Amino acid sequence: MCDTCGCSSEGGAVLCKPGDASWHVHLHGHDDSGHGHGGHHHHADESHAHHAGGRKVAMEQDVLLHNNLLAERNRGYFDARNIFALNFLSSPGSGKTTLLEKTIPMIGSDFPVSVIEGDQQTMRDAERIDALGVPVLQVNTGTGCHLDAQMIQRAVKEMDIADRSLLCIENVGNLVCPALFDLGEALKVVVISVTEGDDKPLKYPTMFHEADVCILNKIDLLPYVPFDAVQCRENAMNVNHHLAWFELSASTGEGVDAWVAWLKAAMNRS
Known part of the structure; x- marks a missing residue:
């Protein structure tokens, strides 16, 4: 059990390649820091459960510190190779x-693209990305609720990521725990949809405070749902006034051009 978020990672994460059912790597080897399964995989035995809150806070700080050190290694690697994550x-x-x-076909004419997919189970999302003809690796976290820096480190080692390229990391669907774990990325992009409620930024402020970009998706459904896009943007900006904000429909393509143009400009500046 992870003391940071309460999720279980007893089975460890697994790397998988689409189209190759025989290829997988289990991520539960110890690293040289002695923290076992990376920054996230600290387990509490029954005795730990009886310790006071101070003990849990110390363990959480230890987990996040170790993860952040690995994230800085990832960031240094990405910077050295001009990989925009x-x-x-x-x-x-x-x-x-x-x-x-x-996004990928619109970026691919200017920059190579690679993808790391994070889900608890299945290869479904990785198979969808694989159909685009770009390098992709699936990280199945089992009962874990987020990706961590060591998972990304191990995944990158298994991939042939080009210099001066875009790396897209699709985290596990969760607006709580992934906000706490730095992966070494250049930017955090939080995606919300008009079917979720315009108060999401107020309910999950840590995620929106940590994000650099907010994308409001599925705007083609606005005529059919009780969602106030102006209020949602105001809520998000009240949490983090530095957010870059985009409204689009990934299904119809409306508004995607502006997002991709902004992304290309950000990559060219990096």
């Missing part, structure tokens, strides 16, 4: 994968 975050069903399916 985006961490896509959202609740389940907001349309992250559809957004990637729309």
Whole structure:
């Protein structure tokens, strides 16, 4: 059990390649820091459960510190090779994968693109990205609720990521725990949809405070749902007035051009 978020990672994460059922790597080897399964995989035995809150706070700080050290290693590697890494975050069903399916072909003419997919189970999203003809690796976290820096480190080692390229990391669908774990990315992109409620930024402020970009997806459904896009943007900006804000429909393509133009400009500046 992880003391940071309460999720279980007893089975460890697994790397998988689409189209190759025989290829997988289990991520539960110890690293040289002695922290076992990376920054996230600290387990509490029955005796730990009886310790006071101070003990849990210390363990949480230890988990996040170790993760952040690994994230800085990832960031140094990405910077050295001019790999622009985006961490896509959202609740389940907001349309992250559809957004990637729309974005990747529009970026691919200017920059090579690679993708790391994070889900608890299945290869479904990785198979969708694989159909686009770009390198993709699936990280199945089992009962874990987020990706961590060591998972990304191990995944990158298994991939042939080009220099001066875009790396898209699609995190596990969850607006809570992934906000706490730095992966070494250049930017955090939080995706919400008009079917979720315009008060999401107020309910999950840590995620929106940590994000650099907010994408409001599924705007084609605005005529059919009780969602106030202006109020949602205001709520998000009240939490984090530095957010870059985009409204689009990944399904119809409306508004995607502006998002892709902004992304290309950000990559060229990096």
